[in-house]
Amino acid sequence: MPNSVNRYEEPMNQDFTHTILGKTDLKVHRFGLSAAHRGAEEDIFPHLSAHNPGVVSYTATRWRYLLRRPRGWPKDSRVPTAGECYRFVLSNPNVHVCLTAPSNVKHLEENLAALEDGPLSAEDHAFMCKVGDAVHSKKKLLG
Numbered sequence: 001m002p003n004s005v006n007r008y009e010e011p012m013n014q015d016f017t018h019t020i021l022g023k024t025d026l027k028v029h030r031f032g033l034s035a036a037h038r039g040a041e042e043d044i045f046p047h048l049s050a051h052n053p054g055v056v057s058y059t060a061t062r063w064r065y066l067l068r069r070p071r072g073w074p075k076d077s078r079v080p081t082a083g084e085c086y087r088f089v090l091s092n093p094n095v096h097v098c099l100t101a102p103s104n105v106k107h108l109e110e111n112l113a114a115l116e117d118g119p120l121s122a123e124d125h126a127f128m129c130k131v132g133d134a135v136h137s138k139k140k141l142l143g
């Protein structure tokens with residue numbers, strides 16, 4: 001049974017992090033991670049090496065908000081593709097599996113094709129963080 005942790009808006013208590021990671025009957029943990037919710041990078045990933053679990057991530061598109069233009073985002077600036085959202089997550093060496101929920105065959109093919117592009121470049125990673133910050137800062141309006 002995988003453990004599931006939603007770490008979205010608030011820092012996680014470090015004792016809790018170690019408690020859940022240290023449960024020896026839980027070999028796989030599932031964390032929410034996206035460009036708009038990067039808290040696991042600080043709260044969880046630095047503590048993985050002591051326990052070495054499998055890591056499954058979900059919500060890469062942040063409930064699709066990362067695929068839309070954030071309020072105030074320049075009209076002539078692009079927004080991420082779904083593929084970039086999944087690649088952002090999979091670029092993180094701590095993540096073993098990124099869930100995807102394509103709603104049709106076209107999405108499925110696009111998302112599988114995106115994997116061929118491999119990890120994001122530093123420039124594209126910075127772009128994703130910038131959009132993610134814009135989405136996150138609008139959470140009260142959007143989420």
Ligand SMILES: NC(=O)c1ccc[n+]([C@@H]2O[C@H](COP(=O)([O-])OP(=O)(O)OC[C@H]3O[C@@H](n4cnc5c(N)ncnc54)[C@H](OP(=O)(O)O)[C@@H]3O)[C@@H](O)[C@H]2O)c1
Binds near residue numbers: 061063100107
């Ligand atoms: N997110 C959560 O809080 C959560 C919690 C527990 C379990 N899960 C499960 O985890 C799995 C993954 O969920 P997720 O939230 O991580 O899914 P996700 O892949 O981040 O989002 C899925 C949505 O992204 C859009 N999408 C996917 N590929 C696309 C493409 N190529 N082009 C345009 N839009 C695309 C689709 O939106 P449209 O439908 O609008 O086209 C699709 O419904 C699901 O089985 C879900 O039930 C999720």
